[in-house]
Amino acid sequence: MIISANWLRAYVHHGLDINELENLLTMCGLEVDGVEQIGSDLQGVVIGDVLDTRPHPDADRLTLCSVSLGEGDPIQIVCGAPNVAPGQRVPVATVGTTLQLPDRKNPEQKTAVTLKKVKLRGETSEGMICAEDELGLSDSHDGIMVLPVDAPVGASFAEWLSSRGVSASDYAIDVAITPNRPDAISHIGVARDVAALTASTLLPPEVVVPKPGGAAADLISVEIEAPALCHRYVGMVVTGVTIGESPAWLKQRLTAIGLRPRNNVVDITNFVMHECGQPLHAFDLAAVEGQQIRVRATEREQAFTTLDDKERTLPAGTLMISDGARDVAIAGVMGGQNSEVTPETTDVLIESAWFEPSGIRRTAKALSLQTDASYRFERGVDPTGQAWAAARAAQLMCELAGGTLVDGMVDCHPRPYEARSVRVRASRAASIIGVDIPAGHVETLLGAIGCTAVRIGQPADAGTDAANDPVWDVTLPPYRPDMEREIDVIEEIARLHGYDNIPEPERSAIPNFTPDPDPERTLKSRVRAQLAARGFREIYTNSMQPAERAQSFLTPALPAGQFGKQAVETLNPITTEMAALRTSLLPGALQAIQFNQNHGQQGVRLFEIGRVHVRAHSDRSVIEGFTEMETLLLAASGVWEAQGWLGAARNVDVFDIKGHIEALFAALRLRGVRFVPIESTGPFEQLAEMKYQGTYLGTLGQVLPAQNTAGAPLSGHPVCFAELDWDAVSEAALRHGRVRFAPVSRFPRVDRDLALVVDRHVPVGTLMADIADAGGDLLQDVSVFDVFEGGQLADNERSVAFSLTFGAQRTLRDNEVDEAVGRILKAVATRHGAQLRS
Amino acid sequence: MLCHRRDFFCVLYVKSMSDDLSALRQEIENAPLGEADAIDAFRIRFLSRKQGVITALMKRIPEIAPDERKAYGQDVNALKQRVEERLEAAQEALTTGSRSNGPALDITLPGRPVPEGSLHPLTETLDLIVHVFSSYGFQIAEGTEVEDDWHNFTALNFPEDHPARDMQDTFFIEEGKTLLRTHTSPVQIRVMKAQNPPVRVIVPGRVYRNEAISYKSYCLFHQVEGLYVDKGVTMADLKQILHAFARTLFGEDVRMRFRPSFFPFTEPSAEVDIWWSDPDLPGGGRWLEILGCGMVDPNVLTAVDIDPEVYTGYAFGMGVERIAMLRYGIDDIRTLYENDVRFLKQFTS
Missing domain, CATH: 3.30.56.10 (Phenylalanyl-tRNA Synthetase; Chain B, domain 1)
Structure with a gap:
């Protein structure tokens, strides 16, 4: 809401400069978002007397004027306005004056110009006779401004203006009104706070409020058929008005707060609303049929044309103002075209009512039509202020539009305000x-x-x-x-x-509590730090995605897909690009990789920890029917090891990601996580699920390039990724509890290597697990040091070389190790037909 | 030394002999053989015909008791072999070694690259905020992003059909029932329903607003909410804790102001600004809003069955993005969600 500093001063003599006023308003809860100066102070503009004029010898359109400024010799001014004439009193900007001159095509655009003594086509000009727009008084450029003949020659123009109630310069103060302050949506409302805080007196205008009844009640009757939605309806009638332009001071008030003046009657209703906060409506009384106003709620959907010439569809239950025959206004929102004030209007019905806030709010929302009136009604106007506001408007219409107030008023008041x-x-x-x-x-x-x-x-x-x-x-x-x-x-x-006068205590007590080590959060923060230290960059991606993309990544191959099949969509997305909640962190990372590859990054490795959503009920649901889980995503694409003097570049493959995942599990003390190959679908390949003691922990694999995965574009290199069900990982890791120290063995360990020839379709992971299983307690470590195909081997065979480490808290005997190796060989031979390579 | 011992007692001599052999073995293994001089000295020490230690040991084989002789001979022979191996290797290294003949190693070449990672600036900022309040004894609670209308609005004293709901444009999932939380405040309600006072928690999390995306607003952001409910909690306590917070984040001499505002779930409510110096601005800077706060509205306490006559409390909430943008001088919120590596790499791990 815009407050004019000059207008405000009409109700409170606060004695503050603009900065002090801004600070005071902000610190009392009426936050000032901005202050804009309007017009200039017109320093250097004086009232001149045009003594004589003659045509410019060298230019048809210019006139040479001899102008007296009171003291001293008359000066010569070259003037381009056609209406300049001897005997006129005019505002003269003297040399040295700075004016904000408007751009004629775009009056909002103003440029500061300082006047100099110049020669125009050979004739000296020592100043400028000004038009209204050049003085910032209006947008009018219909010739120079001609003042009344009694304007004192030589006096300051600004002082003369202010003696007539017009200020050359003003400040438009943009105040952010919080929803709890309907009282402050007006100049008097703001002035009340200013007066309270500066110990000044509030000076509302004197208004005589007529008694209910009288002649007005004979001209119009009011009936409230929906008393729950309209607690009060005041009507006053002003007859014999002449619709015309408002006086300069009124236009200036309205333009200062960003309103466009229309005609005197409409301007007055706007003025009074911004003065006291009570919205008013002026009907052309001649258009109100049957001398009757009814306030009623519509029973069914219907069409109505508002005074902005738009036909609108009103839902059933909309509160309407009707006359004897038809609807004439949407109550509290906007008047109708059929009854608005026109240039021919002579008799005006002023409406001043109290409408129930939530009803107005519903209507304004349903119509997507917020007006200055609905904004005030839906916050709640003063339930006792209707008669005052109507009387104030009537008084001004009599003063400024030549009207006559019909004695009395109609005050329909089914629900009087109770103190x-x-x-x-x-x-x-x-x-x-x-x-x-x-x-x-x-x-x-x-x-x-x-x-x-x-x-x-x-x-x-x-x-x-x-x-x-x-x-x-x-x-x-x-x-x-x-x-x-x-x-x-x-x-x-x-x-x-x-609030600034509330002192901070020197010390304060806090409740006795047990500090919580918060292991889950600590774990997450450690993993973040580890991944960053291992060369991954953390990203934050948008949770909102196109619905098709969210749906396409909701696959049983990824963590959220373990829970359900339907993505969560919002009812009112900003755009279709953001219509659903992400079901995986992968598409966001794919986009980030794409973005960075397009910007010249050869290799990208990223991670994110964030929430994904699926519309399904599960044991993790907090809100019935919705599952929300945290996942950890690693994704990398392109160059993994850069070209350097020690070696050639190498692109990422899925074993790079797997290595990091294994390191992560090792850091979390999750031993024996199985990587189980699963069928690759859609854009994925080389997929494997991670399982720990039968629990699903996540999936790793790669996304192929050029697979346009439902709008997540990807070109160039494949993206290797792993997405972990972080909730499950964290739960499994924390189940271990704290570390129990085990003594370090002082006894030597025994290493054995085994090269096994086995069918190439037997997964090495399975072989390793079986070896670990068969090796028993003595087998402390198994690793793969070579995989070989071809050569002497049959086509369907491969050789896998394992390095085994045995150890115990004592010296191992050779035959113990031999026995363990024997068990291993037997196990792999029985289960997989593996033989020692000769 | 050896001669000396042998002269005394034969059995002892053999035992101590084997001790001495192992000492010799160590000497052989550890002697540094880098320079030509050292190699010569090593050869003379062990293999010289006149004074070589090994030569002397070999000469004594016939003196050893017959049942020990074979083992002794093997041990000494092994030592001799080892000496010869080392001499050979050292000679080889001396003649072909890079140090004298090959090109020198250029230590100024870059090391093997280790990739750089980084933590997102929002993580860094969030961790710092959480750290401040943890230090002040606040526990951490989290909630869900999908919430119900009751926790997000009704329990927080947002009336139906009230303009207060316009302050927070909401993404709905099920009409009037399920939504994306517009703030982390619903977690206040969940915590207070689950726990009796005193309650002292902060709630970090992602929240959603249905607003047009621009340089200053995004469809989601992160919030940290704080709540303290206990006997005797006042607005003065609120000012104290937030001032402490502002000092940690923005420096010991930060200027802060509290100004009245409105939130449905607090009363009195305030917004907190800090003074941001900027010599380019008239006045040398400007006030920037960093958070909203207030005393928990009695209606909120009543909604969770806490007696507002017995307990009072304060609550505050801040946008992590806003604070990160101030701290790092980021002027467009969208930068935080673009994930441009050239942006991310400016932040350390």
Whole structure:
């Protein structure tokens, strides 16, 4: 909401400069988002008297003017305006004056120009006779501005203007209004806070409010058929108005806050709304059929044309203003085209009502139509302010549009406002705010915003004396619907006292608690640090993806696919590009890899830890029907080892990722994780599931290039990846508990190598697991040091060489090791037909 | 020494002889043979015809008792062989060794590359924030990103059909029922329902807002929420803890201000700004908002069956992105989600 500094000053003489005012508003909860200066101060512009004019000898359109500025000799000014004439009083910008000159094509665009003494086609010009737009008074450039003949020659133009209620310069203050402050959506509302905080007096305009009934009641009748949605409807009638332009001061008020002046009647309703916060509507009385207004809710969906000439579809239940025959306005939102004020209008019906906030909000949302009126009604206008606002508008219409107020008014008031009050304990205020504010000061602060705090004694349970710990009965102002409870009043006390005046305690106690080592979080943070130290870069990707992509990565091959088949979609996505929640971290990483490859990175290795979602109920569900899990993704593509003087470049393959995953499991003390090959589908190949004691921990594999995986583009190199079900990994790792030290063996270990010839389809992982199994307790380590095919071997065979390490807490005897090797050979021979290579 | 012992007692001599052989073996293995001089000295020490130690041992074989003689002879022979091997290897190294003949190793060449990794700036910032509040005895709680309307709005005192709900444009999943949390505040409710006061937690997490994406807003961001409910908690305590936080993140002499604001779930509510120096700006800087906070609204306590007459509390919430952007001078929030390696590599692991 824009507040004009000049307009504000009409209601409170605060004596603050603009910076002080900005700070005061921000620090009282009316946050200033920005301040913009409007117009210039017109320093150097004086009132001149055009003594004589003659045509410029060398230019048809220019006139040479001799202008008196009071003292001294007349000066010569070259003027281009056709309307300049001797005897005129005019504003003259003298040499040295800086004006904000508008761009004629785009009046918003202004350039500061400092006037110099110049020669125009050979004739000296010592200044400029100004048009309204050049002075920042309006956008008008219909010739120079001609002042009344009594304007004092030689006087400051700015002073003369301000004596007529017009200021050359102003500040537009952009105030962010929080939803709890409907009282502050007007100049008087803001002025009330300023007055309270500067101990000044609020100066609302004098308005005479007519008595209900009278001649007005004979001209119009009002019936509220939906009293729950409209608690009050005030109508006043002004007859004999002449629709025309508003006076300069009124136009200036409206333009200062960004409104475009239309005509005097409409401008007045806008002016009063921004003055006091009560939205008004002006009907052309001649267009109101049957001298009757009805406030009713629609029963079915229907069409209605608003005064912006748009036909809108209104849902059933929309609150409407109707006359004897038809609808004439959408209550609280916008008037209708059929009854708006036109240049021919002579008699005006002023509507000033209180509409129920949530109803207006629903209508404005349903129509996607937020107006200045609906914005105020849906926050809650002062339920006692209707007659005042209507009378204020009527008064101005009489003054500025030549109208006559029809005596009396219609005040249909089915639900009169009932005064509200609340009990407030000083002790409670101190226990929330943390500082004792003297009772007398509290009463003054509350009084300044329209509350009356009356001491009613002391709390029954308190032994302190009532003077220091009083209880008040606080009457709440009608324009503060946000104030209802004791805590609401305490907030006002704190706000007006100033949050900056609450001292910080020197020390504070915290509850006795047991520090939590938080192993899960520690583990995650260690893994992050390890991966970063091993050359992976951490990424954060968008959780929102196109629905097809989220769906296509919801495969049983990946962690989330273990839980369900349906991705989670939002009902109101920003774009279809972000319509569903990710089901895997992989597509985000693919995009990041693609992005970086497009930007010249030869090799990329990334990791992310984040949440993925699936629409399925599981033992992990917190919200019924939704499973949310954390996964850890490693992904790499392109160059793994760079070309260097010690060797050639090498691209990543799936064993690089597997190596890191194995190192990770080793760091987490997860021994014996099995990598089980699974069928590759879609864009994937070389897939393997990781299983630990029968529990699924994740999947690794690679994504082929040029497979356009439902919108996750990938070109160039394959992407090797592993995605772990982090919740499962973390749970398995933490199940081990703390490390128990095992003594280090002082006895020598025995190494044996075995080269086995076996069918090439027997997985080495299975062989290793069987060897480990058969080797028993003595076998401490198994590794593969060679895999060989061809040569003397049959086509379907390969040779796999294992290195075995045996050890125990004693000296091993040769025959023990031989026995273990014998068991191993027997096991692999029986299960896989493996033979020792001769 | 050996001669000396032999003169005394034969049996002892053999025993100590084997000890001495093992000492000799060590000497043979460990003698440094880098320079030509050292090689000559080594040869003379062990193999010289007149004074060589091994030569002397060989000469004594006939003196050894017959049943020991064979073993003794083998041991001495093995030593001799080892000496010859070492001499040969040392000679070889001396003649073909890089040190004198081959090209010198250029230690100025780069080492074998080890890839650089990095932690995301949001992780670094989040860890720092969590560290500050952990130091002040806050426990860490987390919730889910998919939430229900009751925890996200209703229990937090957001009235139905109230403009307060407009402050947080919401992604809905099921109309009026399930949504993507717009803040981490619903975790306040979950914690307070699960635990009696005192409650002292922070809640980091990802939250969602249905807003147009621009340089200053993204469809999601990370928040850290704090909550302390106990007897006697006041707004003065809130100011103290947040000031401590601001000092850690923005320096000991940070200027901070509290100004009134509005959140449905706190009352009184405040926004906290810090002064950001910028010599290019008129006034030498500007106030920047870093977080929102306030005293827990009695309605919220009532919703989780905590008596607001007995307990009071404060809550605060901050955007991790905003703080990271301030700390690192990042001016476009989208940069944080683009994952450009040239950006990421500026942050260390």
